[in-house]
Amino acid sequence: MEAFLHQLFAGIATGGIYASIALALVMIYQSTHHINFAQGELAMFSTYLAWTCVEAGLPWWAAFVLTVVASFVAGAVIERVVMRPVQHAPVLSVVIVFIALLVILNSLAGWIWTYTIKTFPSPFVMPRALENPWLSAHEAGSIGVTLAVLVALWAFFRFTRLGLAMRAAAQNPVSSRLAGIRVGQMLMLGWGLAAAIGAVAGMLIAPVVYLDPNMMAGVMLYAFAAALLGGIDNPVGAVLGGFIVGVVENLAGAYLVGTELKLTVALALIIGVLVFRPTGLLGRRTVVRV
Amino acid sequence: MTPALRVGGVVLAVAIAAALPFFLTDYRTFQFTQALIYAIVLLGLNLLTGYSGQISLGHGAFYAVGAYTAAILMDQAGWPYWATLPVAGAVCFGFGFLFGLPALRLHGHYLAFATFALAVATPQILKYKGIEHWTGGVQGIVTLKPDAPFGLPLSQDRWLYLFTLAIAVALFVVAWNLVRGRVGRALVALRDHPIAAEAMGVDAAFFKTTVFGISAMYAGIAGALGGIAVQFVSPDAFTTLLSISFVVGIVVGGIATISGALWGALFIQFVPNVADQISKAAPWAIYGAVLLVFIYAMPGGVAWMLRRVAGSLRRA
DSSP, rough: OOOHHHHHHHHHEEEEEHHHHHHHHHHHHHSSOOTTTTHHHHHHHHHHHHHHHHHHHHOOOHHHHHHHHHHHHHHHIIIIIIGGGTTTTOOHHHHHHHHHHHHHHHHHHHHHHHHOBBBBOOOOOOOGGOOOOOOOOOHHHHHHHHHHHHEEEHHHHHHHHHHHHHHHHHHOHHHHHEEEEEEHHHHHHHHHHHHHHHHHHHHHHHHOOOBBTTTHHHHHHHHHHHHHHHOOOHHHHHHHHHHHHHHHHHHHHHHHHHHGGGHHHHHHHHHHHHHHHHTTTOOOOOOOOO | OHHHHHHHHHHHHHHHHHHHGGGGGHHHHHHHHHHHOOOOHHHHIIIIIIIIIOOOSSSSHHHHHHHHHHHHHHHHHHEEEHOOOOOOHHHHHHHHHHHHHHHHHHHHHHHHHHHHHHHHHHHHHHOOOOGGHHGGGGGEEEOOOOGGGOOOOOOOOHHHHHHHHHHHHHHHHHHHHHHHHHHHHHHHHHHHHHHHHHHHHOOOHHHHHHHHHHHHHHHHHHHHHHHHHHHHEEESOOOOOHHHHHHHHHHHOOOOOOTTHHHHHHHHHHHHHHHTOOTTTTHHHHHHHHHHHHHOOOOOOOHHHHHHHHHHHHOO
């Protein structure tokens, strides 16, 4: 039972990470109908930035804030410089640009920080009174931070003018432009936010999977599976999907297939959802007019 | 260019290609063999992605299946190398056809990501303990390099190059005819306007799954040749980078062109070799930069550029 609880909580903790990356994917999908292949590599790059800050002697949370801000700016700049020119290009061109981003970020990280695996510190310490065998300090902290981010995002989109403008621009860019919303800036903002969320997720997962340029490959597959499971156009679904996928992955890894087939499980999940329930759990069925 | 001139040009090119190994060392010959093998994959991938518009970022997986099929047949069943090629092709056709069925329901980005997931998961599947008995697990399988038959006075590398060249030429002719005929037109119609094509009576499901099968078959035959040429197959030879290289190859060569496969193959064979000397990260970085340059500045690739140059020379 103790082992089961431990697996369950570990699943919820990684589920939160998947939920964050899935949410980042959904944010970009909603506004552009593109699936950002490079989301995971962006998060990886951000995590290396945080590592550099920590190594330079900055306190963990200062590094955290600095990295999130830097990632936000980088995300917005990438949207404007790299993605905007292919905004209306055929799918193949867009996919290739994403692949290019992915390999460039990956090789840059390898170039700057080498391919040696690094440890990344966790800032969380469990109070002595709450110590227990089934939930570690890092898992508890990770779940807490993820939930805080999710609530903050929800509040931003629900209660602020800017959030409303972003939702409008995603839903109907033409009318939004007529209503005076700067759609281009909203796109940059969306990419910036997605990159910032990814940075948070990267810094929270790095103490678990360690830091190396390929650390996000598995995370990215699971996050994509999560986004699909929840419905790629539904943020609530993506979060729900993230937690479900995290728990399923951990329990399946512990009791069914072992850890060596983790990526294969993700592949099976992705293809399974796409074939049997392409709209996901909460997604809308879209009807195309002929 | 008249048809006769064109056929003459192709024959001349093949003759030069066949004479090439006699001016090169064995190692260089091996590199050109590898380039020809990549050209076969790119040809197949271009049929699928270029002509049929189904994006595959996971052709490394089919290449791996081909390589393993050949290696297992040679290692465990004692088959001669040449007999493994049809089997590798048939097995991959089957896999591709099966993968093509769910792919029918996936469009654009979804298919790209599903195949990308396949590419990422491939090394792990190959290492799986349950099939270790055949695949040799992490260790992989070592095979023997074939000798030239009938006592021909050729080194192993030169023979393998000529053998690969013959197969590559045959597969190029097949692809060329496929693209120029009824099948090619149907595929392009389905890519550019699926609804109109179906209204004209093109069977979308049949053509799309079949071209997936054919494309995987090309990758499988190439994989088998690759396994034979390298004399070794192991899970870590079939990483995500391999699949991405193939995408780079068709972008550089020219999407939806036949001759582009050759230029793309030469690029992905020789550029990383040179770049590797700068840094371990350099081949990836160059791939990324080249992809961006081609998409923004030369979306037609090298084949298109050459065509333009030839056109302006003729006018001049």
